[in-house]
Amino acid sequence: MYQILIADDERKDRNIIRILLERCYAGRFHFREAENGEQALEILRREAVDLLLLDINMPGLSGIDVLHRLEARPYTIMLTAYDHFVYTREALRCGARDYLLKPPMREEFYQAIDRFLQDRERLAQQGRGVFTRELARQLMYFGDGEKTESLLEVTGVRGRLALCGLIQVRAAPEDEDALQDGVEDFLSRCPAEYAAAPWDSGAVVFLFCRREEEAPGALELLARLAHRLESDLCAAVEVRTGPLAPVPEGWPEAFLSLADPAAAGGRPVPPPVRQAELERAVRTRDFGRIMETLRPLLEALDGPGDEDLLKYRLLMALSQCGRQFQGEDQAGSRLLSGLTGAHGQERVTDLAARYVRWLLRECRGMGRPQNNTVQLVLDKVREDCSHPWSMDSLADSLHVNAYYLSHLFKEHTGQCFTDYLADRRIERAVELMRTTDLSLARIGERVGYSDPNYFSRVFKKRKGVGPREFCRDWKTSTDLPD
Secondary structure: OEEEEEEOOOHHHHHHHHHHHHHHOOOOEEEEEEOOHHHHHHHHHHOOOOEEEEEOOOOOOOHHHHHHOOOOOOEEEEEEOOOOHHHHHHHHHOOOOEEEEOOOOHHHHHHHHHHHHHHHHHHHHHHHHHHHHHHHHHHHHHOOHHHHHHHHHHHOOOOOEEEEEEEEEOOOOOOOOHHHHHHHHHHHOOOOOEEEEEEOOEEEEEEEEOOHHHHHHHHHHHHHHHHHHHHHHOOOEEEEEOOOEEOOOOOOHHHHHHHOHHHOOOOOOOOOOOHHHHHHHHHOOOHHHHHHHHHHHHHHHHOOOOHHHHHHHHHHHHHHHHHHHHOOOHHHHHHHHHHHHOOOHHHHHHHHHHHHHHHHHHOOOOOOOOOOHHHHHHHHHHHOOOOOOOHHHHHHHHOOOHHHHHHHHHHHHOOOHHHHHHHHHHHHHHHHHHHOOOOHHHHHHHOOOOOHHHHHHHHHHHHOOOHHHHHHHHHHHHHOOO
16 A cells, blocks of 8 residues: 655645545555645655655645655655646656646546556566565575565565575576576566576576475476576576475575585485486487486485485476477376375386376477578567567467577577567667657667666667667767758
8 A cells, every 4th residue: 555645735626636546546545635835744754655746836835845845755746727837847857757737637647646556566576676686595595584584575475485496508698687687587477486596607596385286386387487598598508406495494505405515414416417318319209218318317216315306306307398399288297296296216217207208299390490480580570579579489379399499590690589689679769769759768668678777778788878878879969060
């Protein structure tokens, strides 16, 4: 609920505003009122106000005077009965975000309130990103129980079991932030409780569960994430996972045992799965070679290693293969989920072999796409670069394999798809800067970047300066006499 202050010397106008807000935004605002500038200033200095609806012409202190005397100003919408440019200019100079004539037209008033709500939601999302990264770092390194609990509350995470995934890209992307941005963009679109932060040459992801039975779903989500990153970055992605551990008691020890087993008490290190070799065997439909690739991990189940960790490694490898060749499939997910409760090498091997046989029977063909496939991708992006394109969605629409399309795209264009899409979006943004009077935030939205900070970051990487500096320099150059 947002705290709103309506400062207006006319009771009738205050009532109209309150009725409009209660009718359309019931339960979203807690109201305070002031009938003059002095009362408004007193409330603003004493209480935290999220939204200020401020009349310019009041007896005593005017609305402009109130803004001049505030050190920190809330989101402010100015109200006045006079359509005067001097008032408008001075209100904007004082930090007002909107300017409405009284009595406000209903549609214009609601649009102004919607802009405030969108601004709050954008700030909340940015703040959540900061807190989720801090939560991940607590679980990775510090283990401060009190701070971890506070971060869990701030981020809204209710799960008290966490599954950790370490993501590494074999060939690091040219854009150092591309991996972390890709991870956060993917997870923010999923109904998952997560925390993520940069780590080593990749990223660490924590997925939170309320029950152990949710672990297979978390593993499936990590496999989907890895597949998405491979398509977007056009590079092989490896994911290592550990068993579920309670929060905060099990961390950072569980992270240490996964990231650096030798430093975590010399525990046996699970044998790695050669993911690329496993995928090649699936592609050639070689059942024997697939099982041979999995054999070191399966044989380790009879050794002194952590059975849960070994099963999670196996689950991750098979799930990633399934996502690669079959996409999302409930039958495959059900087969894999049986591994969680299985015990002993014989039973786990039997279930793994059953899943492999199902995958070879059901997986899509790997035929070569038509010669114009890459051109169709280019045409789609050029037609609408603001669309949230991904290799997965494009491959589905063209009826080809996403991994193969990703490599085909880079072979023909010399760029991975993520870089190409970003280049087209920034080119379009520059065009809009030169041909329209749209704000930079609106331009960012028009080209597919709803977060102004992220738009600015991508723009600066491709143009060397931020969008604001680019606009200023361009306008300066065009104003110069010939």
